[in-house]
Amino acid sequence: xxxxxxxxxxxxxxxxxxxxxxxxxxxxxxxxxxxxxxxxxxxxxxxxxxxxxxxxxxxxxxxxxxxxxxxxxxxxxxxxxxxxxxxxxxxxxxxxxxxxxxxxxxxxxxxxxxxxxxxxxxxxxxxxxxxxxxxxxxxxxxxxxxxxxx
Amino acid sequence: xxxxxxxxxxxxxxxxxxxxxxxxxxxxxxxxxxxxxxxxxxxxxxxxxxxxxxxxxxxxxxxxxxxxxxxxxxxxxxxxxxxxxxxxxxxxxxxxxxxxxxxxxxxxxxxxxxxxxxxxxxxxxxxxxxxxxxxxxxxxxxxxxxxxxx
Amino acid sequence: xxxxxxxxxxxxxxxxxxxxxxxxxxxxxxxxxxxxxxxxxxxxxxxxxxxxxxxxxxxxxxxxxxxxxxxxxxxxx
Ligand SMILES: Nc1ncnc2c1ncn2[C@@H]1O[C@H](COP(=O)(O)OP(=O)(O)O)[C@@H](O)[C@H]1O
Ligand SMILES: Nc1ncnc2c1ncn2[C@@H]1O[C@H](COP(=O)(O)OP(=O)(O)O)[C@@H](O)[C@H]1O
Ligand SMILES: [Mg+2]
Ligand SMILES: [Mg+2]
Numbered sequence: 001x002x003x004x005x006x007x008x009x010x011x012x013x014x015x016x017x018x019x020x021x022x023x024x025x026x027x028x029x030x031x032x033x034x035x036x037x038x039x040x041x042x043x044x045x046x047x048x049x050x051x052x053x054x055x056x057x058x059x060x061x062x063x064x065x066x067x068x069x070x071x072x073x074x075x076x077x078x079x080x081x082x083x084x085x086x087x088x089x090x091x092x093x094x095x096x097x098x099x100x101x102x103x104x105x106x107x108x109x110x111x112x113x114x115x116x117x118x119x120x121x122x123x124x125x126x127x128x129x130x131x132x133x134x135x136x137x138x139x140x141x142x143x144x145x146x147x148x149x150x
Numbered sequence: 151x152x153x154x155x156x157x158x159x160x161x162x163x164x165x166x167x168x169x170x171x172x173x174x175x176x177x178x179x180x181x182x183x184x185x186x187x188x189x190x191x192x193x194x195x196x197x198x199x200x201x202x203x204x205x206x207x208x209x210x211x212x213x214x215x216x217x218x219x220x221x222x223x224x225x226x227x228x229x230x231x232x233x234x235x236x237x238x239x240x241x242x243x244x245x246x247x248x249x250x251x252x253x254x255x256x257x258x259x260x261x262x263x264x265x266x267x268x269x270x271x272x273x274x275x276x277x278x279x280x281x282x283x284x285x286x287x288x289x290x291x292x293x294x295x296x297x298x299x300x
Numbered sequence: 301x302x303x304x305x306x307x308x309x310x311x312x313x314x315x316x317x318x319x320x321x322x323x324x325x326x327x328x329x330x331x332x333x334x335x336x337x338x339x340x341x342x343x344x345x346x347x348x349x350x351x352x353x354x355x356x357x358x359x360x361x362x363x364x365x366x367x368x369x370x371x372x373x374x375x376x377x
Contacts, residue, residue, distance in 0.1 A: 007161035007170070014155060016181050023177040023363050024159075030355040031166050035341040036331060039359070173356040177363070180320070185313035291313075 005031065005072045013054045013064035013083070021050045021068055028070050029077055034140045041118040042077070042138065048111040049081040049134045055102070057085025057132055075142040082133040088126040095124065155181065156221045163204045163214035163233070171200045171218055178220050179227055184290040191268035192227070192288065198261040199231040199284045205252070207235025207282055225292045234281040241274050320364035326351055327362055 007028055011017045022043045029042055050066060058064035067082040088094045095116075100109035115122045121137035157178055161167045172193045179192055200216060208214035217232040238244045245266075250259035265272045271287035330350050334342035344355040351358070 005162055005164060005166065007159060007167070009157060009159045011157040012155055016155065017157070019363060020157070020178050020181070023360055024174045027173045027177075027356040027359040028170050030344045030359050031170070033343050033345045033355065035343050036347070037341045039344060169354045169356040173354075173360045177360055180316050183315055183317050186316055186319045187313060189316045 003072060003074055006069070007071075008067075008069040010065045010067045012062050013058040013060065013066050013085075014062050015051075015054060015060070017066070018047055018050050018054065021066070022046050025068070025070050025079060029072070029140075032072060032075060032077070032140050032142045034142065038138075038140055042079075045115045045118050045136055046079065046081070048114050049079075049136070052111055052134075053081060053083035053085065053132065055105070055107075057083035057087075059086070075140045077138050077140060079136045080133060081136075082131065084131040087128040087130055088124070088132055089128060091124050091126055153222060153224050156219070158217075158219040160215045160217045162212050163208040163210065163216050163235075164212050165201075165204060165210070167216070168197060168200050168204065171216070172196050175218070175220050175229060179222070179290075182222060182225060182227075182290055182292045184292060188288070188290055192229070195265045195268050195286055196229065196231070198264050199229075199286070202261055202284075203231060203233035203235065203282065205255070205257075207233035207237075209236070225290045227288050227290060229286045230283060231286075232281065232283040237278040237280050238274070238276040238282055239278060241276055245274065317364065320361050323351075323353070323357075323361035324364040327358060 005028075007024075009021075009024060011020065025046045026039055026043050029039065034042075046068075050068070053066045054060060054064075057066075064083065064085060067080075069078075069080045071078045093099055095112040096109075097113045098109040100107040103109075112122070112124070115134070115136060119136045119138045121135075123135040124132065125135075126132040155178075159171075159174060161170065175196045176189055176193050179189065184192075196218075200218070203216045204210060204214075207216075214233065214235060217230075219230045221228045243249055245262040246259075247263045248259040250257040253259075262272070262274070265284070265286060269286045269288045271285075273285040274282070275285075276282040327347055330347055331342055334346055334350065338346075344358055348355045348358050353361075
């Protein structure tokens, strides 16, 4: 392994911080020089996971903390988003496309599906009354010349 | 008090993270939509304090963590940058304009002076062998119309 | 006098939201230009170099495209 970097962040469960979290992770990942498409994918999944923590985990109680870490190992990024909110009863069901417990809020139920589509690996652990952790891993194509040789 | 927000961050003492820290704070503070000049001032002081933690506190030992928090209370921003590095022997001397212990690195010795000029309040605490904490406070002009009425 | 200075300063000030939006527009134009030129999506560094800002600043400014930085701006501009 030649390149390693890590950051850990926590912020209040306020909807204003969704954009903040997205910029923070994207700016950290920009050290790997991804292309703009990959960067947009990462921003999108961070958005989805952080929004879930805020509106489902804490039901917008701004006292709650959202925990976020990002780690770079060579060209692989691991992002962990965690809350200490209400947790998920049935994770398998929650991950189904279109499943949502908040249809009244115009939620699409596509959050987890988007994460699965844009990332190489998505791991969800949760305990009712304790909170939820989402681990997201993605290998970036960081050097176009290298990609050509594969 | 009507608006409150807080974030806490830590990251490895790598020079790559200086730009990351600067943009992270800028993106957090931009929730207040300050004027560009004030945001530039904040980015500059974060740069100076984080660079100090990395190159003086840890002497670029990448194992070290730099701790950064930012808090908004109405239009006042408080930024704390802390390291657990080697600490400062004589704080008063360190804060003098042009004083530097690393003249060989083309350091200007103006870091603390810049912080004092751009912020309303600068507090430095340090213990040799334990680390250094820099607390920076600034009131932002967030609404020009309001300023007119004063 | 303090108030007058403050007034003068405010009068000449540029809000961050506006400045970011301008940078975001430059980024979008550069991105389209480079996509055509290279036949692929540009990398963050390629945009950053072309506009002479850091990759982190590219990310930050790009965000201004997605959402207005303040409600004030949505309503009044
Ligand atoms: N952090 C979380 N805490 C509690 N419940 C969650 C969390 N994340 C997701 N969920 C549950 O999983 C469901 C599906 O999530 P998602 O696919 O993002 O769709 P949506 O957010 O549109 O409902 C949510 O409706 C919610 O019930
Ligand atoms: N976080 C820190 N840990 C240890 N020493 C520090 C730290 N920050 C500043 N110093 C000391 O204070 C001096 C003055 O800092 P500064 O005004 O930023 O100038 P410069 O960084 O150019 O030397 C430094 O040369 C260093 O000796
Ligand atoms: Mg969702
Ligand atoms: Mg310095």
